Amino acid sequence: MELREIETLLDKYFDAETTIAEENTLKAYFAAGNIAPHLAQYAPMFGYFAAQQEQHFDKPLPLKTKVNYTKWLSVAASLVLLCGMLAWFINTNPPQQQQELGTYDDPEVAFRETQKALGLLSSKVNMGVKGVNYLGEYERAKQTVFKE
Amino acid sequence: MNQAEFIKTISPFKDKVFRLARRLLVSTEEAEDATQEVLVKLWNSREKLSDYKSVEALAMTMTKNYCLDRLKSKQASEMRIVHSNYSSHDAGLQxxxxxxxxxxxxxxxxxxxxxxxxxxxxxxxxxxxxxxxxxxxxxxxxxxxxxxxxxxxxxxxxxxxxxxxxxxxxx
CATH class of the missing domain: 1.10.10.10 (Winged helix-like DNA-binding domain superfamily/Winged helix DNA-binding domain)
Known part of the structure; x- marks a missing residue:
């Protein structure tokens, strides 16, 4: 490689206009050792770049594949727990059978029985209403006292 | 993508990621951590890697961004001072x-x-x-x-x- 060519390449290099191939030519020139004295100052630059390519990354990579497994395991465990609790509840509290409340075949009898039941209910309600009437008395007394 | 395939994908450029990280972070330990971080991130998104034209360019971009973030954070700026691990070549080593x-x-x-x-x-x-x-x-x-x-x-x-x-x- 002629010196003139190297010099033009260097000029292009510092203007960032060289191609990768041209830069490799420069690197090869400076690596060969037979460097013109006035270019010797550039040698460390290219030597350094070449030397830097030798650094390697050798640390092991912690690639985790178990993440999904543990996640699904916990889902499965909670499902099992849920099913277990459900089964336990069903077993300890069996559904209570519907109680027989009695029925009448004859509508007449049914009517009478219903009237009787309603009558009983209303008599009890009236008893309550009597008690409430006292409240009306209280209200009237209050009206007379706090009239003005 | 399984582990073997992933290793095969990243092996051509994992050194480049490391060297780029080291260039920015200076400290070798920091750069190793950054490289691990970036590669693990790639591994976690391995199902989406096929969508990218160049995984290498993606990795380099991620490294750049990660390291710049590290440098911005206060913790890293303290570390940078501690870990300036180029040895000084003074008169004694002439x-x-x-x-x-x-x-x-x-x-x-x-x-x-x-x-x-x-x-x-x-x-x-x-x-x-x-x-x-x-x-x-x-x-x-x-x-x-x-x-x-x-x-x-x-x-x-x-x-x-x-x-x-x-x-x-x-x-």
Missing amino acids: QQAEDRDSWSWAEKIMAQLPEQQRLIMQMRDIEQYEFEEIAKIMDMNETAVRVALSRARKTLREELTKTHSYGIKRN
Whole structure:
């Protein structure tokens, strides 16, 4: 490689206009050792770049594949727990059978029985209403006292 | 994508991710952590990787962003001071191989460049990416990439010339 060519390449290099191939030519020139004295100052630059390519990354990579497994395991465990609790509840509290409340075949009898039941209910309600009437008395007394 | 396939996908560029991270974070330990972080992130989204044209470009972009975030956070800025692990080559080590010494100068000078220029220089001069790829990773246009690279290279040249002639004068 002629010196003139190297010099033009260097000029292009510092203007960032060289191609990768041209830069490799420069690197090869400076690596060969037979460097013109006035270019010797550039040698460390290219030597350094070449030397830097030798650094390697050798640390092991912690690639985790178990993440999904543990996640699904916990889902499965909670499902099992849920099913277990459900089964336990069903077993300890069996559904209570519907109680027989009695029925009448004859509508007449049914009517009478219903009237009787309603009558009983209303008599009890009236008893309550009597008690409430006292409240009306209280209200009237209050009206007379706090009239003005 | 299973583990073997994933390893196969990342192995061509995992060193590049590491070197880019180291360029920005300086500390080797920090860079290793960053690389792990980025690769694990890729692994976690492995089902979506086929949607990307270039997983390598994606990884480099992620690394860039992750490292810039780290640098921004206060914790990392403290770490950077603690971990400046380039050894100082002072008078006592003059007998050491001269090119090694000037490489460490190159490293020091590069560490002083702005982050963007450092990234671009790393990707072009060390990893030999095409301008098009760098522009994509950096989210810049190609002209801007070229300008930044030219600036970085000229700064490096200037500083190295200084130290070079300094050495001559001293000898």
